[in-house]
Amino acid sequence: MSYNELRKDYLLNRWVVIATERSRRPTDFSKQKSEAAQTTVCPMCVGNEGMTPPAMMLYLKDNGEIKKAQDPPAGERPKNWLIRCIPNLYPAFSPPKQLQDTTQIFKDKNFGYAIGAHEVIIESPNHDEDPADAELPQLELLIRAYIDRLKALSEKPYVKYVSIFRNFGKEAGASLSHAHSQIIATPMIPSLIQEEMNASKTYREVNGKCVFCDVLEREAAGPRLIHNNGEFIAFTPYASINPMEFWIMPKKHAANILELTDGEVSAFARTLKASLKALKDVVNDPPYNYGFHLAINKEAEDYYHWHVEVYPKLSIWAGFEVSTGTYINTVPPENAAESLRKTIKF
Amino acid sequence: MSYNELRKDYLLNRWVVIATERSRRPTDFSKQKSEAAQTTVCPMCVGNEGMTPPAMMLYLKDNGEIKKAQDPPAGERPKNWLIRCIPNLYPAFSPPKQLQDTTQIFKDKNFGYAIGAHEVIIESPNHDEDPADAELPQLELLIRAYIDRLKALSEKPYVKYVSIFRNFGKEAGASLSHAHSQIIATPMIPSLIQEEMNASKTYREVNGKCVFCDVLEREAAGPRLIHNNGEFIAFTPYASINPMEFWIMPKKHAANILELTDGEVSAFARTLKASLKALKDVVNDPPYNYGFHLAINKEAEDYYHWHVEVYPKLSIWAGFEVSTGTYINTVPPENAAESLRKTIKF
Numbered sequence: 151m152s153y154n155e156l157r158k159d160y161l162l163n164r165w166v167v168i169a170t171e172r173s174r175r176p177t178d179f180s181k182q183k184s185e186a187a188q189t190t191v192c193p194m195c196v197g198n199e200g201m202t203p204p205a206m207m208l209y210l211k212d213n214g215e216i217k218k219a220q221d222p223p224a225g226e227r228p229k230n231w232l233i234r235c236i237p238n239l240y241p242a243f244s245p246p247k248q249l250q251d252t253t254q255i256f257k258d259k260n261f262g263y264a265i266g267a268h269e270v271i272i273e274s275p276n277h278d279e280d281p282a283d284a285e286l287p288q289l290e291l292l293i294r295a296y297i298d299r300l301k302a303l304s305e306k307p308y309v310k311y312v313s314i315f316r317n318f319g320k321e322a323g324a325s326l327s328h329a330h331s332q333i334i335a336t337p338m339i340p341s342l343i344q345e346e347m348n349a350s351k352t353y354r355e356v357n358g359k360c361v362f363c364d365v366l367e368r369e370a371a372g373p374r375l376i377h378n379n380g381e382f383i384a385f386t387p388y389a390s391i392n393p394m395e396f397w398i399m400p401k402k403h404a405a406n407i408l409e410l411t412d413g414e415v416s417a418f419a420r421t422l423k424a425s426l427k428a429l430k431d432v433v434n435d436p437p438y439n440y441g442f443h444l445a446i447n448k449e450a451e452d453y454y455h456w457h458v459e460v461y462p463k464l465s466i467w468a469g470f471e472v473s474t475g476t477y478i479n480t481v482p483p484e485n486a487a488e489s490l491r492k493t494i495k496f
Numbered sequence: 497m498s499y500n501e502l503r504k505d506y507l508l509n510r511w512v513v514i515a516t517e518r519s520r521r522p523t524d525f526s527k528q529k530s531e532a533a534q535t536t537v538c539p540m541c542v543g544n545e546g547m548t549p550p551a552m553m554l555y556l557k558d559n560g561e562i563k564k565a566q567d568p569p570a571g572e573r574p575k576n577w578l579i580r581c582i583p584n585l586y587p588a589f590s591p592p593k594q595l596q597d598t599t600q601i602f603k604d605k606n607f608g609y610a611i612g613a614h615e616v617i618i619e620s621p622n623h624d625e626d627p628a629d630a631e632l633p634q635l636e637l638l639i640r641a642y643i644d645r646l647k648a649l650s651e652k653p654y655v656k657y658v659s660i661f662r663n664f665g666k667e668a669g670a671s672l673s674h675a676h677s678q679i680i681a682t683p684m685i686p687s688l689i690q691e692e693m694n695a696s697k698t699y700r701e702v703n704g705k706c707v708f709c710d711v712l713e714r715e716a717a718g719p720r721l722i723h724n725n726g727e728f729i730a731f732t733p734y735a736s737i738n739p740m741e742f743w744i745m746p747k748k749h750a751a752n753i754l755e756l757t758d759g760e761v762s763a764f765a766r767t768l769k770a771s772l773k774a775l776k777d778v779v780n781d782p783p784y785n786y787g788f789h790l791a792i793n794k795e796a797e798d799y800y801h802w803h804v805e806v807y808p809k810l811s812i813w814a815g816f817e818v819s820t821g822t823y824i825n826t827v828p829p830e831n832a833a834e835s836l837r838k839t840i841k842f
Contacts, residue, residue: 441819473787
């Protein structure tokens, strides 16, 4: 039939029009090269540590050894770092100042204080060492830093969720161009994650298994697979809401990344690097956002399954999208997967 | 307490961080003037009617009289138009080609065909006659055109929702700079509207009244009011997810705009023009999207209440927003309302 397709997300009550009728080729977006944010002096580069707050966590290079430093002496700003985790200077969510705050976060069902944390992870001493081009050992360190901060933050009594995300390119919201990720800890479970949890919990109750495990099995065998390295798969989701969107999902069922083995950290780093490099090569280095979807609440362990969603910024969500929550995607995910699959290299 | 605020939408399970701690002034955005889309020859200007499909509905100027022409003879493209409603050349949703399609839209719970309609309303023969600067009689005609198309589309058996929206400025997704709105009819109720319906239905069952009527009463008396002309109020919503966001809501309870009186059409036009003009003056003509929220299903008449949400495009929804459904707004709606209230003129 010669109509565009309407597809619904695996879990969310979220529809997308897949423009099969007048779809665009992945390479149509080549002109959308991400524009680097302007900086005169980069506050994240080596030597400029004084321009940012002291780190709460560092990976250091010390006589050829890699060492982790947690909460280094106040005010100390070593220069031999590989990864620097610092508080965001303009935090959206802040730690409580007095202990009693933690029980006073929500005043009523529509109002609370933005208690939590907002941190920045500087991913490398090298300004441009983004994951697509990073050395694997450095990318593994970044993933270890994600795990470290997730562990530290999820133990706080006032934290109910931890969002780990990355903005690349000015159009995707990166205000500084030095390779960095951000972590925001929130005192509630955000609605998108909560809706996924509700749906995956119901699925588990009805079907006796994890919905993501089922999605994985299906997508690993189909036309939306980009890559399968035995431990992780990269695929374009059935109801992708963005052109060239892809997800990375571990085959092993786990609600979050806290228990990743060394081998899994390495496999994840390889998949992340290779798929972002393929995106960069197919679409000419586009702006993108990626975000982890995970659970830190015990009860979700059975039914929630962590993964990363990568959203290239190749279209604008305009009046229709923002007033309906329904999306229009001009690149069918099957076409996106095909071009990424042909390009991906290890 | 010196924290940012966390606020939840009136109805949606959607949280926003209101950056009270380091908020931006409305005038901080002045540099974000909307960039006009590039066009060599404008296909929407008078004289170029041949560049677009024939109209399915027109308002014509005929010897000083304004006339409405519905489905003019095929292929005819009169030049004496005031408003032209045409099919979108690249529709996201399309009318069914055979009548039997209408029962075959959804193949299963996650897949359907994008059956519906996608139309463009050219708002004026004058290229730049955007609502902020439009002559009132012309803006009233535009609203009449919205009503006409809503009526025609909502009578189709395959249409469950009609989205009326406007994109202004390239950054807000307007690919052509000639003043125009769009209408998309869908075969399902979009998730954002469905969630509002569910919540307002529950509120009605529990409290015996319309939640929007209650919101109206509260906001008309508070610090977020921009303007109250007796028939409509313009206000910045409590949990605004965008800097300078505002809503326009009729005081008279109605699920949609089909039964607006002449006086109400005029009052709505005045409110729309004045508030968009105030936005233009405070923030230097920013890009924006507006969208109607309405119901065409009979059963929602009691509990749903139409309104327009205006989203200035002054920030980027980045990794955190797109992976959590939680927003960060750097202009407290009380500050936005104050500056718009001081600036609005009639």
